[in-house]
Amino acid sequence: MGFDRRRSVTRRGRVRWLLVCALLGTCVAISTGCTQPPAEPQSRRALLIGIDGASLRVIDPLIRQGRLPSLAAIAQAGASGPLRSHYPLLSPRVWTSIATGKEPKKHGILNWVRPGGKETRELMQSSDRKVHALWNIASTHGRTVGTVNWLNTYPTEIVDGIVVSDAAIPGEVRNREMFFARKDAAVAADAPKEGTTFPAEWHERVTKIRKEPRLFADLPNPFEGDVDFPKWAFRGLLSTAFANDDLIARLALAVEEEIKPDLLMVLMPGIDKISHFLWGTLEPADSYPDTLQFTRAQRETSRQALLATYIQADRLIGALVARFGPEDLVMVVSDHGFEARVLAKGQTTGGHDTAKALYGVMFARGTGIAPGQLVRGVSVNDVTPTILAWWNMPVGEDMDGTPANFLGIDDPATIATHDTSPVKRVAIDLPAGAEDAKLDQLRALGYLQEEHEIE
Ligand SMILES: [Zn+2]
Incomplete structure (x- = not known):
């Protein structure tokens, strides 16, 4: 499999260095000296992985049982702990804060949909974001970027690198049209044909990569085969969510293989989707109405399926981290935790609304991050400032976050x-008037003083 081959190349690289060191005869005496020469800060790379809705309530015990070795290794080599989110705990708002360092009122992505009646509800798009994201900032400053499945990245923006937007993931746009824009199946839009990737030819690559096998054949999809799930748990949807995390990781590995970007950002949403239905397996049965009960067998099968989603995410994280050196920055974050919650429609056992779900997780390691630290007082707004400061790049004074405690940088350049x-961004057919609205928005933000400055 492609992934194993790449890993063995890395291992061969290390063996070669050991050999050089042994020949020189110096490294035996200086035990810590037998590593590759330290990379200059400018050439160090950064990997940011999002695991939507991942909670320490599940992660902590699984780490203690040795079942999340990739996250455990990051925690041991660096910092780990809770990451504070902001209300309302809606993924588009929070993931955009993570990618911009700014509060939703400033970045403009307030919800899944723009305000409006049922007939006019439209999904929010990248053009609704009013500020630059980490991929724009990095790209402007001469760093290459790869972005896979970050929320609200359609239509794709033009960066020095590759963007595979969330609209490129099969079924995503349609599901959101139905769940969040509340459109009937008959009128819900399918995935757009253009603007889902940059460059455009990656549209074909996504189709090709979809057909390739999953990365970890020894981890079966727990929602497939002869297993008993409650009828209300939307088993088909959960099966796709489990499979899509693997697809997203494969897409990220393909981007990595192709351009080895200075910044790779990838968002895996499976844990959130599956927790909405199966979180109840971690709560007392009397937290739920009769219509949302598991039989004893279903409870165990469903609990194991939820844990398998975390275990798969950890393996996928490991596959991505293996492509980055020990001096590079590796950061894994979630946008919120989870809690017992029954939605008005009565279909879910988990949600994220109150203080019980306010904290997501953060794991980080890399040069300058001392091992075994606790993440303290860090918020979702701090992720982008932390990555910028780690790169010795200035933090925006208009950002709402600051570099995380574990970097030890008290007064970053600004x-x-x-x-x-x-x-x-790439040109797609926008509704009439949308371009004018966008220019007005840019003007209001002070981007455009004069018409002739428009590129
Ligand atoms: Zn959610």
């Missing part, structure tokens, strides 16, 4: 704002 040029 700049008034990184939002000094219009964000460019």
